[in-house]
Amino acid sequence: MHIIINNSSMVPIYEQIVDQIKAAIVVGDIKPGDLLPSVRQQSKDLRISALTAKKAYDALEEEGFVTTVHGKGTFVSETNKDRIYEEQVRDVEKDMAKAVLKARQSGIKDDDIRSIFDMIMEDK
Secondary structure, three states: OOOOOOOOOOOOHHHHHHHHHHHHHHHOOOOOOOEOOOHHHHHHHHOOOHHHHHHHHHHHHHOOOEEEEOOOEEEEOOOOHHHHHHHHHHHHHHHHHHHHHHHHHOOOOHHHHHHHHHHHHHHO
């Protein structure tokens, strides 16, 4: 697993880690049962605070993507397909909301936005 931290991003580092690990789980690069690097190792590899890495792992555990076994490590959970699907839908919703906002800020009317969306859907 290769995580890239963008220090100039407005997104907090722990969220960047969470997003990249979730993406790797969703696409199957990391499989259920796989062991993630320890918090200490992750912080060393990424040159970040151990607290930041811990915060990322805690967020992943809270969302059900990983399970931490004391003394053994953090493992990818058996995620159900519904949770993965919901995560993907949320990501698409965010992207679409950004696109609609950009279109409206550019002065494009809602009917034209819908037409653009329909045209894109027909092309794919």
